[in-house]
Amino acid sequence: MEQFLAGAVTLVSNPTSIMIFIAGLFGGMLFGAIPGISMLTLGAIILPFTGNMTATDAIMLYSVIYCSGVFGGAITAILFNIPGAPENAPTAFDGYPMTKQGMAGKAVGAAVLCSSFGGTCSAILMMSATALIADWAISSFGPPEIFALVVFGIAVASSVGAATVWKGWLSVLLGLLIATVGLDPVAGIERYNFGFVYLLAGIHFIPTILGFFAVSEVFIQTEKSAAGTYQAPKVNLDFPSFIDFWRLKFAVLRSVVIGFFCGILPGIGATLAAFMGYNEAVRWSKHPEKFGKGELEGVVSSETANNAATGAAMIPLLALGLPGGALTAMMIGVFQMHDMEPGPLVFVNSSELVWVVFAAMFFANISIFFLGWLQTKTVVHLLRIPFHFLAPAILLIATVGAYAVRGLVMDVFVMFAAGIVAFYLRRSGYSVAGIILGLILGKIGEQNFAQAMQMMSYDMVPFVSRPIVAVLLIAAGLTLFGNLVKEVRQIKRSSAA
Amino acid sequence: MKKFVAPLLVAVGFGITGVAGAATDLPDTMEKPGGFPERPISMIVPYGPGGGSGQVARGMIQGVLDHSGIVVNPDYKPGGSGMVGLKTYMAAPADGYTVLEHIDDATSAFAIGKSDIHPAEDLIPLVISQITFSQIYIRSDETRFTDWDSFVAYAKAQDGKATIANVSGEGSMERINMNRTADHFGFKVQQISFDKGGPRYGALKGGQVDALFEQPGDVRGFLESGDFKPIVTFLKERPSAFADVPSMTDVGLDFVPLMRFRGFYVHKDVPADRVEYLKWLFQKAYHTDSYLAFNKQKFMDLIPSFRDTEGAKMLINDTMEIYKQVYKDMGLVN
Numbered sequence: 001m002e003q004f005l006a007g008a009v010t011l012v013s014n015p016t017s018i019m020i021f022i023a024g025l026f027g028g029m030l031f032g033a034i035p036g037i038s039m040l041t042l043g044a045i046i047l048p049f050t051g052n053m054t055a056t057d058a059i060m061l062y063s064v065i066y067c068s069g070v071f072g073g074a075i076t077a078i079l080f081n082i083p084g085a086p087e088n089a090p091t092a093f094d095g096y097p098m099t100k101q102g103m104a105g106k107a108v109g110a111a112v113l114c115s116s117f118g119g120t121c122s123a124i125l126m127m128s129a130t131a132l133i134a135d136w137a138i139s140s141f142g143p144p145e146i147f148a149l150v151v152f153g154i155a156v157a158s159s160v161g162a163a164t165v166w167k168g169w170l171s172v173l174l175g176l177l178i179a180t181v182g183l184d185p186v187a188g189i190e191r192y193n194f195g196f197v198y199l200l201a202g203i204h205f206i207p208t209i210l211g212f213f214a215v216s217e218v219f220i221q222t223e224k225s226a227a228g229t230y231q232a233p234k235v236n237l238d239f240p241s242f243i244d245f246w247r248l249k250f251a252v253l254r255s256v257v258i259g260f261f262c263g264i265l266p267g268i269g270a271t272l273a274a275f276m277g278y279n280e281a282v283r284w285s286k287h288p289e290k291f292g293k294g295e296l297e298g299v300v301s302s303e304t305a306n307n308a309a310t311g312a313a314m315i316p317l318l319a320l321g322l323p324g325g326a327l328t329a330m331m332i333g334v335f336q337m338h339d340m341e342p343g344p345l346v347f348v349n350s351s352e353l354v355w356v357v358f359a360a361m362f363f364a365n366i367s368i369f370f371l372g373w374l375q376t377k378t379v380v381h382l383l384r385i386p387f388h389f390l391a392p393a394i395l396l397i398a399t400v401g402a403y404a405v406r407g408l409v410m411d412v413f414v415m416f417a418a419g420i421v422a423f424y425l426r427r428s429g430y431s432v433a434g435i436i437l438g439l440i441l442g443k444i445g446e447q448n449f450a451q452a453m454q455m456m457s458y459d460m461v462p463f464v465s466r467p468i469v470a471v472l473l474i475a476a477g478l479t480l481f482g483n484l485v486k487e488v489r490q491i492k493r494s495s496a497a
Numbered sequence: 498m499k500k501f502v503a504p505l506l507v508a509v510g511f512g513i514t515g516v517a518g519a520a521t522d523l524p525d526t527m528e529k530p531g532g533f534p535e536r537p538i539s540m541i542v543p544y545g546p547g548g549g550s551g552q553v554a555r556g557m558i559q560g561v562l563d564h565s566g567i568v569v570n571p572d573y574k575p576g577g578s579g580m581v582g583l584k585t586y587m588a589a590p591a592d593g594y595t596v597l598e599h600i601d602d603a604t605s606a607f608a609i610g611k612s613d614i615h616p617a618e619d620l621i622p623l624v625i626s627q628i629t630f631s632q633i634y635i636r637s638d639e640t641r642f643t644d645w646d647s648f649v650a651y652a653k654a655q656d657g658k659a660t661i662a663n664v665s666g667e668g669s670m671e672r673i674n675m676n677r678t679a680d681h682f683g684f685k686v687q688q689i690s691f692d693k694g695g696p697r698y699g700a701l702k703g704g705q706v707d708a709l710f711e712q713p714g715d716v717r718g719f720l721e722s723g724d725f726k727p728i729v730t731f732l733k734e735r736p737s738a739f740a741d742v743p744s745m746t747d748v749g750l751d752f753v754p755l756m757r758f759r760g761f762y763v764h765k766d767v768p769a770d771r772v773e774y775l776k777w778l779f780q781k782a783y784h785t786d787s788y789l790a791f792n793k794q795k796f797m798d799l800i801p802s803f804r805d806t807e808g809a810k811m812l813i814n815d816t817m818e819i820y821k822q823v824y825k826d827m828g829l830v831n
Contacts, residue, residue: 047555138703143689176674183577186691197584232716316695320702321718328594329545329695336794342718386583406574408585454689455705457658 004127004362011060012365020057021360024064025367031065032072032176033084039069041404045329047337054355055338060360062331067310069327070270071372074303075379077105080394082214082401086440087270087306090278091210093433094218094291094298101294102234104380109239109257110296111303112372116253118304119365121256122263122311125360131347133312134319137264141452144463146265148472150445155273155476157437163429165487171431175438178203178463184241185447186209198410202481205439206404207411211418214398218391219423225387232381239376244296251297253283259305263312270309271327272444275437277305283479286453292433307368311361317355318342523573527777530770532801539595541583541763545575548694549715553759554598560782567778569596578669583614591764593628593771596779597622600759601670604813606660609668609829610821616762617817621772622809623779625760626801627792631674632727632742633661634709634716636673645728645748648708649682657685662700663710664690668757671710673823677752697784701725713739713758713794717811760809775807781806 010033011017031042042065050058073084078095091111099109125133141149154176158168182194182202193199224230245252255277262273282288282300291298304308317328335342340350385393402415422432454464464470544550546592551573558569574582579602589595599616606612614620635648642648652659663671672688679686689706691697698716702724703707709716709725719725727742728750731754734746745754763772782788783803792798804812824830 044573051559099627133704138699138705140703142700142703142705185692197577200578201581316699319726320699321722329548329693335557336552336791406576406581406583407572408574451689451691454687455660455689 003351003355004359007352007357007359010056010356011359012320014297017057017060017356020053021064021363024061025068025364025371028065028237029072029371032069033076034193039072039085040327041066042069043327044373045397047330047333050334051337055335055340055350056356058334058338059331059353060357062327062334063314063357063361064364066313067098067119067307067325068368070251070306070310071119071303071368074299075108075375077213078111078299079104079380080390081217082157082394083209083399086205086209087269087274087309088302088439089213089436090274090302090433091299091306092174092213092279093302094293094295096213097292097294097300098296099233099383100200103238103294103296104233104383105238105376106240106244106296107299108380109373110244110299110375112369112376113245114255114300114304115307116365116369116372117307118256118259119310120305120362122308123309123358123362124146124258125366126361127309130282130315131319132395133264134163134315137316138320140468141265143448143455144466145472147445147448147452148469148476149276150272150441152472152479153276153279154441155479156429156483157434157441158281160426161428162434165483166376167429168431168434170468171425171434173439175435175440176442177280177438178435179439179442179446185450189328196410198408201406202443203414203439204405204411205436205443206405208418209416209436210398210402211415211420212422212436213418215415216422216426216432218394219419220426221387222391231483232387240296244424245300248297248300248444250300251284254280254284255301255304256308259308260312263309264303264315269313272308273309274302275440276307277301277308279437290422291306292431296467307365314357314361318346320358362399511678523777523780525638525781527774530768530774533771533774534567537570538592538593540569540598541582541586541589541595541650542571542573542598543575543579543586543735544600545573549627549712549757550598550600550759552791552795556622556784556788557598557626557761557779559791560785560788561778561783563787564781565778578606578611579831580606583612587614587619587764589764591766593763593775594769596775597762598738598759599762601757601816604816604822605668605670608817609824615812615817617813618642619760619765621765621767621776622763622804622813623763623776624783624806625758625804625809625812626779626783626788626802627757627759627797628800628804628812629712629752629757629797630712630736630800630808631671631710631712631731631757633729634701634711634719634727634734635707636704637726641707641779643654645743648728649684650683651707652679652684652686653682655684658687659699660687660689660706661708661710662689662691662697664692664697664708668820668824668827670757673820674755676827677712677823678750678757681765691729712796713799714797717796724746732800738796738799754815755819757815758804758812760804780805784817 026206027042028039031039043062044118070087073088074091077083077088077092079099081092081096083089083092095107117450154172157172158165160167162171181199184191259273262276278298278301281297282291284295295421319330333340333421341360398415399412402411405411415419426432452463463474518787522579525574542550542554554571558571561567561692563568579599583599583603586597607615642651661675675688691700694715698719718726727739729748730739730742730744732744733746735742763775792802
């Protein structure tokens with residue numbers, strides 16, 4: 001506590017640090033909200049300038065951008081079905097349907113509060129036991145455990161947003177198939193690129209997400225508009241009530257744990273956290289069929305989890321020098337520009353820096369609540385823009401976003417192709433959320449499965465004998481079995497009726 | 498094999514020591530050819546911003562800015578083991594306003610036939626600014642083995658189940674160095690590729706793998722913290738910073754070690770006067786205080802890292818021959 005207070009005093013007593021804190025807060029939110037042009041873009045742009053800052057200010061700036069950037073993409077995900085970043089994609093699953101039902105204020109408000117709460121909890125956990133948690137995470141969770149975790153996540157994906165379990169599974173399998181395009185993670189063998197070099201890097205999930213969500217939605221609403229059945233969403237600024245949150249207290253706490261846990265695993269981070277948080281909300285809900293159709297719990301779970309991953313991702317970075325994702329990898333560059341290396345010695349040699357960063361992340365998460373509240377009262381008014389103006393703007397932003405990820409025109413084509421495919425799949429009862437889940441989890445899962453198999457000399461016995469692996473795989477099996485039983489019962493009930 | 502390698506040993510050795518000081522002869526100023534460049538230059542980096550390429554690109558960009566005030570903007574194009582960035586670069590206008598950062602993967606990809614772009618013929622190297630050696634690391638608190646000899650004994654006893662983390666797939670610099678080492682000592686080892694540094698280093702720190710194949714600049718933090726220690730250096734002689742770590746010669750390895758090298762290139766069709774200007778610009782940028790300090794921090798001062806255009810071509814061509822021969826021996830190419 002003493003160290004935290006000292007860090008906080010150092011931060012607020014220096015006008016330059018305060019200005020950098022505010023710039024990071026707004027910059028992260030702004031860049032996080034624009035698809036494709038993410039907080040990573042901001043991080044890359046400002047990197048050369050951080051050489052002129054003190055090491056403390058530079059690292060603090062990146063940590064604040066990380067907190068606000070992860071939240072920023074939630075607003076566009078909820079209002080326009082355009083997730084600003086992959087970690088906000090599950091937020092759109094239920095956030096956008098809520099907007100269509102005239103509950104945009106409630107969805108944005110929930111995202112604001114839960115992002116702030118998840119991030120703050122994560123910051124507190126991070127401050128309490130960084131070194132201990134980091135050591136536990138990397139010694140207990142290797143590639144076999146991460147693969148099992150992914151299987152556990154995929155097991156529930158079939159029940160998200162599809163008309164039947166079978167269509168849910170086909171959606172997930174399509175996502176897994178798309179994830180195999182490009183070089184294989186073991187031997188670098190080319191797969192499904194048809195001689196086209198740009199496909200060697202695989203189908204990037206950001207253009208795919210933009211196509212599946214934003215572009216297909218524009219097509220659907222355009223069709224409705226042409227048919228004269230389009231109804232503009234009602235603008236509603238109601239913040240969620242305390243009772244709403246109290247009802248979801250277990251979902252919030254569960255997502256804090258899941259988000260924090262995913263965040264501390266090197267190379268996993270906020271995206272898996274958001275999807276796992278959402279999946280577990282579906283798994284534990286008494287009404288899983290409501291998810292994907294405007295369930296507040298979906299927004300709450302996703303946004304709590306992705307922000308809970310931010311503080312957690314700083315743990316392996318600071319304690320071990322292991323970056324959890326691209327932005328934390330950039331932070332290593334910032335450390336090095338100041339002749340420092342993150343790792344155990346940072347706590348000894350630069351304790352002030354560490355606690356200023358911790359304090360800044362704590363305050364950034366608190367600030368998200370107040371700024372987000374203001375956003376709720378202002379940004380939601382964008383929904384008043386008539387659809388015939390809004391639709392081209394959405395397509396334009398999505399196109400820029402798809403191109404900006406890697407600067408490849410191919411990604412723009414991928415986005416529009418995904419939009420057309422999703423336009424037909426959505427009306428046939430398939431789940432675009434399931435496809436995205438398959439795509440993102442498939443890439444992580446395959447890589448870790450390949451590494452796990454090599455570690456075990458391609459022997460399944462030691463693989464499944466690892467206790468955490470065994471527990472996760474059994475839980476995944478039970479989930480699958482439970483879904484099948486539920487589906488069969490539903491079919492019997494329908495035929496009896 | 499040995500018959501082939503012996504002259505190359507000399508050639509690569511010459512490449513490492515013979516051309517190192519050339520840039521000091523460059524003039525301090527140079528007139529811009531026809532006003533070039535009139536706007537910022539783009540630099541395509543075929544890997545992500547957090548890795549070694551992203552870092553060396555930023556170091557060089559700062560050096561160019563410090564020396565000349567010219568702004569270079571990085572444009573990261575990761576994917577396909579560097580092939581996406583390389584192909585993207587070749588599709589850009591050959592006007593000198595776009596330069597390329599690339600590593601030895603461009604050379605090995607051409608040698609194995611994955612790429613049809615020869616880095617010393619289809620491209621003109623402006624400067625090679627980092628050449629580094631590799632080492633094998635273990636945890637400092639490891640008890641099953643504590644040095645190279647005990648590691649070899651452990652690996653043999655594991656009968657192919659010993660594990661080592663590295664990056665890249667079959668045919669990469671890491672794999673070839675490791676395969677030849679394992680062949681020499683008669684053990685088999687599972688080489689597990691981790692794309693990202695964090696999971697790779699975490700795998701060793703967390704005890705998921707037995708050892709790590711890496712370059713010292715990338716794990717400097719772990720060395721300084723005492724978490725990792727090197728047990729063999731892939732150089733013929735011990736570098737000064739690792740005087741207590743056995744070299745290849747010490748442990749009896751007699752092949753030519755493949756090096757990791759990173760440099761900057763332009764398309765061969767860029768107008769000659771612009772190429773000359775860019776060569777001067779990047780070679781002078783290498784010698785700025787900021788870039789030299791950056792290289793020192795990454796252990797890139799232990800062996801001469803600088804190559805001008807001719808030195809770079811020699812290094813690429815020599816390395817290419819080694820790769821081709823090794824791939825032939827491995828049956829990967831005819």
